[in-house]
Amino acid sequence: MTAVTRSDLPAHEVERLTRRGLRLAQFTIAYNIAEGMVAVTFGLLAGLVSLVGFGADSGIEVAASVLVAIRLSARLRNGKADEAKERRTLKAVAVTFWVLAAYVVIEGVRDLLDGSTPDNSVVGIVLLVLSVIIMPVLATAKRRTGERLGDQLILADAAETKICVLLSISTLLGLTLFAITGQGWLDPVAGFVIAAFAINEGREAWEGELVEDDDADEADDGED
Numbered sequence: 001m002t003a004v005t006r007s008d009l010p011a012h013e014v015e016r017l018t019r020r021g022l023r024l025a026q027f028t029i030a031y032n033i034a035e036g037m038v039a040v041t042f043g044l045l046a047g048l049v050s051l052v053g054f055g056a057d058s059g060i061e062v063a064a065s066v067l068v069a070i071r072l073s074a075r076l077r078n079g080k081a082d083e084a085k086e087r088r089t090l091k092a093v094a095v096t097f098w099v100l101a102a103y104v105v106i107e108g109v110r111d112l113l114d115g116s117t118p119d120n121s122v123v124g125i126v127l128l129v130l131s132v133i134i135m136p137v138l139a140t141a142k143r144r145t146g147e148r149l150g151d152q153l154i155l156a157d158a159a160e161t162k163i164c165v166l167l168s169i170s171t172l173l174g175l176t177l178f179a180i181t182g183q184g185w186l187d188p189v190a191g192f193v194i195a196a197f198a199i200n201e202g203r204e205a206w207e208g209e210l211v212e213d214d215d216a217d218e219a220d221d222g223e224d
Helices: 011-046 049-078 083-114 122-149 152-181 186-207 213-223
Strands: none
Touching: 011 049, 011 122, 011 152, 049 083, 049 122, 049 152, 083 152, 083 186, 122 152, 152 186
């Protein structure tokens, strides 16, 4: 399956959904730039590695959304998708999943070997809570738009946002569980599980298989 859109939708609906996908990608870029700047700034000032890492994760998601936004903008300008360029873009987005997975694994191994414990930061907790509130809504909106349009680029962007939600939840739970149990190894271990999801999502994005058969069947049933 390539990054082309469904042919059974009228042209005006394709354009409307494509514009929605573009707006969602643009919002993701703006939000994550702000989130990343705050996280990195306060992380460096306080010497909090986890907060700096959270900012790096925001940067990875920005990169993926920028790639998607560029192609959606080009599609709207030209009135059609450039399938070759969109396939290459989809593969580039897949690489961001693997970069994210590598980052999580490296940081997790470092924490386990060094015996590092989760950092406590009011700013970090506020950012994580905001991410846990906002990002699931954003991921769902992207997924629904991508499924309706049959668009692999938007679905890949949705999957990237979903992984970042899982990382935010994992980090927030890591801080909470460490405060309760004193067991610092819980956060990196949870990160390894999320890294496995990221690797799989990257593989599916690379191969253009982000639409599950069950989802496609449900969509068909809803239209019938």
